[in-house]
Amino acid sequence: MHAFDVLGDPVRRRILELLAGGERTSGAVCDVIREEFGISQPAVSQHLRVLRDSGFASVRPQGARRLYAVRHEPLRDVDAWLDPFRRFWAPHLDALGTELARGRRADRLRDDGEDDYDEGSAT
Amino acid sequence: MHAFDVLGDPVRRRILELLAGGERTSGAVCDVIREEFGISQPAVSQHLRVLRDSGFASVRPQGARRLYAVRHEPLRDVDAWLDPFRRFWAPHLDALGTELARGRRADRLRDDGEDDYDEGSAT
DNA sequence: GGCTTATATAAGCCACTACTGATACGGTCG
DNA sequence: CGACCGTATCAGTAGTGGCTTATATAAGCC
Numbered sequence: 001m002h003a004f005d006v007l008g009d010p011v012r013r014r015i016l017e018l019l020a021g022g023e024r025t026s027g028a029v030c031d032v033i034r035e036e037f038g039i040s041q042p043a044v045s046q047h048l049r050v051l052r053d054s055g056f057a058s059v060r061p062q063g064a065r066r067l068y069a070v071r072h073e074p075l076r077d078v079d080a081w082l083d084p085f086r087r088f089w090a091p092h093l094d095a096l097g098t099e100l101a102r103g104r105r106a107d108r109l110r111d112d113g114e115d116d117y118d119e120g121s122a123t
Numbered sequence: 124m125h126a127f128d129v130l131g132d133p134v135r136r137r138i139l140e141l142l143a144g145g146e147r148t149s150g151a152v153c154d155v156i157r158e159e160f161g162i163s164q165p166a167v168s169q170h171l172r173v174l175r176d177s178g179f180a181s182v183r184p185q186g187a188r189r190l191y192a193v194r195h196e197p198l199r200d201v202d203a204w205l206d207p208f209r210r211f212w213a214p215h216l217d218a219l220g221t222e223l224a225r226g227r228r229a230d231r232l233r234d235d236g237e238d239d240y241d242e243g244s245a246t
Numbered sequence: 247g248g249c250t251t252a253t254a255t256a257a258g259c260c261a262c263t264a265c266t267g268a269t270a271c272g273g274t275c276g
Numbered sequence: 277c278g279a280c281c282g283t284a285t286c287a288g289t290a291g292t293g294g295c296t297t298a299t300a301t302a303a304g305c306c
Contacts, residue, residue: 001293008131009294013204020207026253043295045254064252064303072211079205079212081136084143086202088195132264149283166265168284187273187282248306255300263292270285276278 003074004081006054011037012047016070019057025065126197127204129177134160135170139193142180148188 007013014036015029030044048068051057055074060067130136137159138152153167171191174180178197183190 002131002133004127004130004136005293007127008125010125011294013127017207027251030253039294040296041252042254042256042297046294049254066253070208070211072208075205075208076212078201079209082198082202082205084140085193085195085198088193089199089202128263134264150281153283162264163266164283165267165285169264172284189283249304250306251304252302253300254302256298258296260295261293263290265290266288268286271283272281273283274279274281276280 001050001054003054003056003078006050006056006074007078009047009050011039011044012051012056015044015047015051015068016056016075019068019070023060023067023069025062025067027065029068124173124177126177126179126201129173129179129197130201132170132173134162134167135174135179138167138170138174138191139179139198142191142193146183146190146192148185148190150188152191 007016011033014033018024018029018032026045026048029048030041033039033044033047034041048057048059051068052059055071057068058071060069130139134156137156141147141152141155149168149171152171153164156162156167156170157164171180171182174191175182178194180191181194183192
């Protein structure tokens, strides 16, 4: 399942948000999700499985419980996919921070018009 | 349709990548997509419609053709959603660029409220 | 050991989404 | 005007994903 498909589900996004706050047990996640979305425990468990399988979450047993945590790699992939678009809304940032982190790829960018990008060569 | 659902489809992601290179006509997009994915013209048109409806693309008629272009707002929403996770892989950046941008953005919002995307303050 | 808790899996159902072929509709050109 | 291009829409269909209920497995506790 592609990263964007995984994030396509609101329950999974919410779970990731929860995990962003730190490790949580399956049960703890389940409580919140059941409350907010009104779905069953197996449903949550299935979402956790998807997150595991797609690399968005890691698990660590603690007695009978399972501690889930965020894994950043797939999220970074998503972030990377956004990169070519980011210049549309943050040209100055491009020159400042993001640019720094990713290596400059945007020499050809003009920053005198955010709306005005280069006409694709028609080939 | 939620932004992440829109991006969940590989064809739509590809179309956005194409449009990131500059405006293209429906036909031009169609040619590439048909070649790469082997789907029909109506299928591409339907994807373009989804992109339109969800705000990811804008259209501009030019004679009998339709010129499509990327609209950045929904992509920025996605970017914003990623923010709380970004610290996992770019802590220094957080302090340097992204954080700065968020701060400034929030600042501008407070200042002249030009934007209306979810600031995340709701929790 | 036997009951309870914590979590995962299995099977079946339903809704949704993306596709195709057919068709409509406006613009262009001879 | 009429034929044709470029694009969008419609109707129908197949596949997929997420949900539920029922059940399995493992750990904790008396």
